[in-house]
Amino acid sequence: MVSLCFYFQVHQPARLRKYTVFEINNNHDYFDHKKNREIAKKVANKCYLPTNKLILDLIKKHSGAFKVSYSITGTALEQFEEYVPEVIQSFQELADTKQVEFLSETYHHSLSFLYSKDEFREQVSMHKEKMLKLFNYKPKVFRNTELIFNNELGNFIEGMGYKGILAEGADHVLGWRSPNFVYRPKTCNKIKLLLKNYKLSDDIAFRFSEKSWKEHPLTIEKFSQWVNEVNGNGNLINLFMDYETFGEHQWSQTGIFRFLKNLPTEILKHPDNNFVTPSEAVEKYDVTSELDIHNPVSWADVERDLSAWLGNKMQTESLREIYAIEQQVKDSKDSKLIEDWRKLQTSDHFYYMCTKWFADGDVHKYFNPYDSPYDSYIFFMNALNDVMGRIRNHELSKENIQNFAESKA
Amino acid sequence: MKVLMFGWEFPPYSSGGLGTACYGLTKGLSRQNMEVTFVVPYDVEIESDFVKLLSTNIKIKRIKSLLQPYLSSASYSTILSKKKKRPFPKIYGETLFEEVYRYGEAAKEIAMEEDFDIIHCHDWLTFKAGINAKELSGKPLVVHVHATEFDRTGGHGVNQQVYDTERGGMEKADRIIAVSNYTKQKIVQHYGIHPDKIIVVHNAIEIPEEIHFDINKQDKVVLFLGRLTLQKGPDYFLYAAKKVLGYDPHIKFIIAGSGDMERFIIEKSAELGISSNVLFAGFLEGNDVYRAYRMADLYVMPSVSEPFGLTALESMRSGTPVLISNQSGVSEVITHCLKADFWDVNDIANKIVAALKYSELHHTLKEHGSLESHRFNWNEPAKKCVDIYNSLM
Numbered sequence: 001m002v003s004l005c006f007y008f009q010v011h012q013p014a015r016l017r018k019y020t021v022f023e024i025n026n027n028h029d030y031f032d033h034k035k036n037r038e039i040a041k042k043v044a045n046k047c048y049l050p051t052n053k054l055i056l057d058l059i060k061k062h063s064g065a066f067k068v069s070y071s072i073t074g075t076a077l078e079q080f081e082e083y084v085p086e087v088i089q090s091f092q093e094l095a096d097t098k099q100v101e102f103l104s105e106t107y108h109h110s111l112s113f114l115y116s117k118d119e120f121r122e123q124v125s126m127h128k129e130k131m132l133k134l135f136n137y138k139p140k141v142f143r144n145t146e147l148i149f150n151n152e153l154g155n156f157i158e159g160m161g162y163k164g165i166l167a168e169g170a171d172h173v174l175g176w177r178s179p180n181f182v183y184r185p186k187t188c189n190k191i192k193l194l195l196k197n198y199k200l201s202d203d204i205a206f207r208f209s210e211k212s213w214k215e216h217p218l219t220i221e222k223f224s225q226w227v228n229e230v231n232g233n234g235n236l237i238n239l240f241m242d243y244e245t246f247g248e249h250q251w252s253q254t255g256i257f258r259f260l261k262n263l264p265t266e267i268l269k270h271p272d273n274n275f276v277t278p279s280e281a282v283e284k285y286d287v288t289s290e291l292d293i294h295n296p297v298s299w300a301d302v303e304r305d306l307s308a309w310l311g312n313k314m315q316t317e318s319l320r321e322i323y324a325i326e327q328q329v330k331d332s333k334d335s336k337l338i339e340d341w342r343k344l345q346t347s348d349h350f351y352y353m354c355t356k357w358f359a360d361g362d363v364h365k366y367f368n369p370y371d372s373p374y375d376s377y378i379f380f381m382n383a384l385n386d387v388m389g390r391i392r393n394h395e396l397s398k399e400n401i402q403n404f405a406e407s408k409a
Numbered sequence: 410m411k412v413l414m415f416g417w418e419f420p421p422y423s424s425g426g427l428g429t430a431c432y433g434l435t436k437g438l439s440r441q442n443m444e445v446t447f448v449v450p451y452d453v454e455i456e457s458d459f460v461k462l463l464s465t466n467i468k469i470k471r472i473k474s475l476l477q478p479y480l481s482s483a484s485y486s487t488i489l490s491k492k493k494k495r496p497f498p499k500i501y502g503e504t505l506f507e508e509v510y511r512y513g514e515a516a517k518e519i520a521m522e523e524d525f526d527i528i529h530c531h532d533w534l535t536f537k538a539g540i541n542a543k544e545l546s547g548k549p550l551v552v553h554v555h556a557t558e559f560d561r562t563g564g565h566g567v568n569q570q571v572y573d574t575e576r577g578g579m580e581k582a583d584r585i586i587a588v589s590n591y592t593k594q595k596i597v598q599h600y601g602i603h604p605d606k607i608i609v610v611h612n613a614i615e616i617p618e619e620i621h622f623d624i625n626k627q628d629k630v631v632l633f634l635g636r637l638t639l640q641k642g643p644d645y646f647l648y649a650a651k652k653v654l655g656y657d658p659h660i661k662f663i664i665a666g667s668g669d670m671e672r673f674i675i676e677k678s679a680e681l682g683i684s685s686n687v688l689f690a691g692f693l694e695g696n697d698v699y700r701a702y703r704m705a706d707l708y709v710m711p712s713v714s715e716p717f718g719l720t721a722l723e724s725m726r727s728g729t730p731v732l733i734s735n736q737s738g739v740s741e742v743i744t745h746c747l748k749a750d751f752w753d754v755n756d757i758a759n760k761i762v763a764a765l766k767y768s769e770l771h772h773t774l775k776e777h778g779s780l781e782s783h784r785f786n787w788n789e790p791a792k793k794c795v796d797i798y799n800s801l802m
Contacts, residue, residue, distance in 0.1 A: 021763055022655075
């Protein structure tokens with residue numbers, strides 16, 4: 001028996017505008033509303049709306065046999081609500097089929113787990129509330145930003161009551177083992193670990209239209225044959241990818257929608273194949289063995305580690321600085337300030353600062369709304385400096401009130 | 410293979426990037442076992458250590474002439490009138506175009522005397538010389554475009570005679586070398602040359618010897634280094650300085666270079682009320698150039714139209730981060746730098762402040778930029794030239 005488990009990541013960051021140093025303390029609006037709206041609309045039309053419709057049709061057509069899962073960030077949902085509310089509706093229609101699972105993650109698609117467990121917990125619960133409010137759904141499986149995972153996160157998430165967690169099936173973690181089984185983090189007791197089959201996932205997500213790839217063009221027959229080959233030496237194929245693969249990274253002209261449309265029928269031709277959601281996979285399959293993952297793994301770049309976000313000093317220092325002011329931001333009780341600070345935590349801002357140009361650089365370039373990692377850093381740091389100014393203003397006014405009160409007394 | 414090269418300046422008798430580029434290229438070619446005879450249009454004694462520096466494969470040929478690089482026809486007359494006050498040999502022509510003609514005539518003699526397989530000439534003042542040498546010898550001609558009249562004038566007041574000379578050379582040439590895609594684009598657009606005839610060979614730098622400088626300074630220093638002409642955008646540097654000083658009044662701006670805008674820039678800095686923060690270093694040469702880079706915390710090259718921009722590489726090699734205009738050839742080949750449009754004074758000022766304010770930014774630019782600059786040595790461009798020569802044999 002082979003189960004296919006689809007998980008699609010849906011994310012849009014609140015991109016920063018070209019916020020100059022001269023605006024610090026004068027203007028507290030850091031975000032590029034125009035660009036964010038444009039991109040949200042563009043991707044909605046190219047990907048979210050047509051793909052949701054296709055998935056809905058497939059779910060109906062296969063009456064219970066086809067199912068998928070999504071993780072949708074809070075920052076993306078806010079943009080949909082503001083700019084393209086029909087995307088929210090189409091996800092709600094999917095939720096109504098009960099064949100769709102929604103995963104849990106940090107609201108702001110942040111790296112908070114690495115810096116502040118308190119902030120991490122708050123963002124996860126913010127996201128949980130959003131899932132409940134919009135989709136009337138209580139997530140049971142967790143996925144961390146960019147599939148970043150290590151034992152420590154496994155323990156923490158187990159402690160929060162989740163029964164499953166997703167991670168990258170990186171070679172340096174698995175060694176000779178296969179990603180097509182369910183594992184348990186070595187330091188955990190109950191939680192199950194689902195690992196991305198990066199070969200088959202990336203065949204769709206990255207290589208689908210790559211003409212220099214020897215398997216190009218990827219036909220659905222070829223792909224199902226690879227899936228069928230797993231029969232007998234694995235029981236679960238986790239296909240984890242960005243949802244934007246459909247129609248945005250791989251344009252409609254590449255045939256990606258046709259591929260997805262034919263996929264369930266072709267896979268289900270083999271009587272031993274089926275589709276599961278992450279929760280079902282966790283229920284259905286026992287743990288094969290333990291995995292000891294001390295250093296964080298992720299699904300980014302060839303290194304599949306943290307170097308896309310923590311590869312240079314600009315990145316490590318700006319991350320350190322944004323979490324260093326956590327207490328002061330929260331003490332201000334200024335909800336707009338707290339919200340802006342959280343939006344600045346979105347991992348994309350740090351990804352844009354990556355200077356690993358060559359090889360992986362082209363991927364970074366594609367996703368970078370700015371001209372260079374240096375520009376990204378400048379806009380970010382200018383905004384962060386303004387946040388610090390706002391904190392100081394709060395502290396000063398608090399002091400003034402105290403002084404005033406004392407002088408009265 | 411023997412190359413007959415016509416240039417107009419060669420270190421130490423040079424005043425800008427062209428001489429530096431010719432020096433590097435000929436040195437690179439000599440490492441490719443090319444025998445280069447380099448012709449310069451002035452009569453100077455070449456010092457012995459200089460020849461040794463060039464390697465034995467390069468001979469320096471001299472012609473008596475007043476030619477200087479970067480001259481527009483108008484500024485040539487000024488120099489001529491200054492020279493006239495001194496004992497003035499009759500040999501000099503009255504106009505720049507006469508000098509170009511004279512250089513072309515002299516080239517005929519050289520073409521008959523010298524033994525060579527290919528002719529390679531650098532920028533418009535040498536094009537007549539190159540064409541004459543080609544017509545006499547029947548050898549293939551390569552013209553190397555380091556700058557066009559459109560760069561020098563910023564597109565305003567293009568001199569027709571210069572344009573015609575440039576275009577004539579490009580048309581007569583068997584192959585054209587452009588120092589960047591930016592320049593190639595200009596050649597296609599303004600001179601009607603087919604893109605297939607133009608090959609881009611980006612410039613490089615020779616690693617300067619490790620020179621130690623004792624730099625004592627308290628203030629942050631931002632450097633402009635280049636001719637004070639419209640092309641180099643010193644005015645944009647000044648406007649950005651004004652904006653930066655509104656944010657931080659302790660920053661010092663050094664302007665190194667001379668040119669026809671010098672007076673304007675000095676007066677403008679007074680008018681803007683920033684003269685106590687803007688220092689003029691005059692024209693720098695040799696080690697002083699590297700001392701200036703080292704002293705600076707940031708080098709700004711706000712060129713309006715820069716075919717390449719060697720100084721950006723020199724600064725990065727010196728460990729000083731750079732902010733360059735997008736309107737430059739060098740911006741095609743480097744990534745570890747700050748970039749801005751020359752007209753966007755606000756963006757330039759923002760980036761100057763950021764580079765000085767955020768030490769991690771400065772650190773990353775310095776480290777990565779220095780590493781990146783090491784990718785540029787003259788072996789690669791020289792090899793590309795050799796390939797071009799071979800393709801014409």
